[in-house]
Amino acid sequence: MDPKAVAFVEEAIRAVARGDVGGARTAVAEAYEADHSLGAVADAINFACWQIEEGGRVTTSTWNTLADAVGPGPLSSVVEESRS
Numbered sequence: 001m002d003p004k005a006v007a008f009v010e011e012a013i014r015a016v017a018r019g020d021v022g023g024a025r026t027a028v029a030e031a032y033e034a035d036h037s038l039g040a041v042a043d044a045i046n047f048a049c050w051q052i053e054e055g056g057r058v059t060t061s062t063w064n065t066l067a068d069a070v071g072p073g074p075l076s077s078v079v080e081e082s083r084s
Helices: 003-018 021-034 036-055 060-070 074-083
Strands: none
Touching: 003 021, 003 036, 003 060, 003 074, 021 036, 036 060, 060 074
């Protein structure tokens, strides 16, 4: 994964955890622009943003989907830290 994209995905995940929908969507769009292989991550972030808008929180299953989308590595640690 492009290093610039990794930084943007990390910011998107942290923004979701803060409930910052605009920040999350902007960051994941930048990540996808840098690395088009991030479609599943972008989908998971956008779904999490929708959940925040609709219900004020991200469900456990959506956090799990996001963890699966980022796969093993440093971004999975960011997901685990952010979901708690």
